[in-house]
Amino acid sequence: MPHMTAYTKMTAQERKDEYARMSAKFEELKARGLKLNMARGKPGKDQLDMVSDVIFNLMDEPGDFVSNGIDVRNYGEMSGIPAAKQLFAEILDCRVEQVFVGGNSSLQLMYDTISKAYTHGLLHSVRPWCREEKVKWLCPVPGYDRHFKITESFGFEMVNIPMTSDGPDMDVVEEAVKDPAVKGIWCVPKYSNPDGIIYSDETVRRMAALKPAAPDFTVMWDNAYCVHEFEGDYVEFPDILAACAEAGNPDLVFEFASTSKITLPGAGVACFATSEANLKYMEQLLTIQIISFDKVNQQRHVLYLQNKAHTLELMKKHAAILGPKFHAVLDALDREIAPLDIATWCRPKGGYFISLNAMPGTAKRTWELCREAGVVMTGAGATFPYGKDPADSNLRIAPTLPPVEELEQAIEVLCVCLKLSALEKLGV
Numbered sequence: 001m002p003h004m005t006a007y008t009k010m011t012a013q014e015r016k017d018e019y020a021r022m023s024a025k026f027e028e029l030k031a032r033g034l035k036l037n038m039a040r041g042k043p044g045k046d047q048l049d050m051v052s053d054v055i056f057n058l059m060d061e062p063g064d065f066v067s068n069g070i071d072v073r074n075y076g077e078m079s080g081i082p083a084a085k086q087l088f089a090e091i092l093d094c095r096v097e098q099v100f101v102g103g104n105s106s107l108q109l110m111y112d113t114i115s116k117a118y119t120h121g122l123l124h125s126v127r128p129w130c131r132e133e134k135v136k137w138l139c140p141v142p143g144y145d146r147h148f149k150i151t152e153s154f155g156f157e158m159v160n161i162p163m164t165s166d167g168p169d170m171d172v173v174e175e176a177v178k179d180p181a182v183k184g185i186w187c188v189p190k191y192s193n194p195d196g197i198i199y200s201d202e203t204v205r206r207m208a209a210l211k212p213a214a215p216d217f218t219v220m221w222d223n224a225y226c227v228h229e230f231e232g233d234y235v236e237f238p239d240i241l242a243a244c245a246e247a248g249n250p251d252l253v254f255e256f257a258s259t260s261k262i263t264l265p266g267a268g269v270a271c272f273a274t275s276e277a278n279l280k281y282m283e284q285l286l287t288i289q290i291i292s293f294d295k296v297n298q299q300r301h302v303l304y305l306q307n308k309a310h311t312l313e314l315m316k317k318h319a320a321i322l323g324p325k326f327h328a329v330l331d332a333l334d335r336e337i338a339p340l341d342i343a344t345w346c347r348p349k350g351g352y353f354i355s356l357n358a359m360p361g362t363a364k365r366t367w368e369l370c371r372e373a374g375v376v377m378t379g380a381g382a383t384f385p386y387g388k389d390p391a392d393s394n395l396r397i398a399p400t401l402p403p404v405e406e407l408e409q410a411i412e413v414l415c416v417c418l419k420l421s422a423l424e425k426l427g428v
């Protein structure tokens with residue numbers, strides 16, 4: 001079969017023929033009038049139904065609104081109810097005294113941490129970051145577009161850090177933090193967005209032991225996918241807070257997590273965990289901002305999730321829904337693209353994404369072709385600061401939202417578009 005030869009090994013005529021075949025296929029797909037979305041990491045409706053069928057039926061008697069003697073309906077307990085702190089401490093394997101439980105979004109807590117650094121400074125800041133001449137920020141790439149948007153919006157100069165299969169290239173990070181203008185780094189340590197990489201123990205150890213020139217350098221440790229295996233058993237992961245304390249860097253890190261992809265993204269509970277000294281400092285600022293977060297929702301989550309073991313059981317049920325979706329994408333790529341040698345991709349066992357590296361110089365074109373055929377993907381370049389992928393190669397596939405049948409069609413479109421853009425690049 002001619003189309004199973006690597007494109008670079010084809011003769012010009014073979015490529016021409018293949019291009020004609022794929023163009024016809026593209027037109028056929030376009031004529032289906034598809035409207036499919038593989039853009040954002042959202043749970044599917046069946047996952048949401050599974051949760052909402054139960055979680056909203058747990059609180060109907062007055063006693064259900066009392067947690068450790070606290071009436072969760074009233075003001076108070078700005079840092080969260082103790083039972084919710086206990087739940088997150090278990091999930092993150094840190095100490096309960098280190099946990100702050102907030103509202104429904106960890107991204108908001110991240111934004112707020114940076115925002116407070118900017119307006120007021122952090123615990124070890126000499127001055128608020130708005131008074132610094134320049135703030136630089138380390139961004140492992142490819143990474144999460146919304147992280148990059150936060151640091152971009154505060155005018156920080158973002159510095160790309162290459163990812164390796166063990167996490168950010170720590171040689172580069174250790175060198176970069178010698179610059180006192182470098183104030184922090186974004187990290188998604190488990191099932192990184194989008195590569196699905198789990199940082200190695202060595203990477204975690206080196207991150208915790210950094211010796212930055214800036215006294216208020218901050219590791220933003222976004223553990224968004226801490227219990228989010230969709231294949232295989234739960235993978236234990238080191239507690240960064242303990243690692244920092246051991247390395248003599250107790251205040252280096254803010255860790256974030258939420259139940260957005262455990263329960264409901266629109267109505268979950270988020271937290272951050274940090275040293276007690278950092279927590280005390282942040283609480284002084286937060287208490288000016290809010291009297292208390294939604295503790296009814298915190299209590300609802302405590303009743304629903306109960307503890308880490310029970311949470312992991314729920315994650316197995318999510319995995320049963322998500323696993324087949326990831327496999328549908330990976331199987332199609334293996335079948336259609338692997339023999340052609342025009343792209344590489346990751347094979348995560350958790351998280352919400354598949355990261356695909358198309359032939360350099362073809363990601364934008366592939367994205368445009370997909371859109372033309374009714375398939376929306378995360379914008380090409382979005383996984384890099386300022387939306388600029390120097391190689392124009394990385395595409396993030398988010399396979400979790402569409403039902404499998406729709407996903408199969410979407411990935412069929414993506415495969416054809418990858419082929420067309422590669423053939424165009426090679427010359428047809």
Ligand SMILES: Cc1ncc(COP(=O)(O)O)c(C=O)c1O
Binds near residue numbers: 105106257258
């Ligand atoms: C790495 C990462 N962090 C944070 C979020 C958003 O979290 P939240 O819903 O808690 O704001 C996402 C959502 O896709 C994510 O991928």
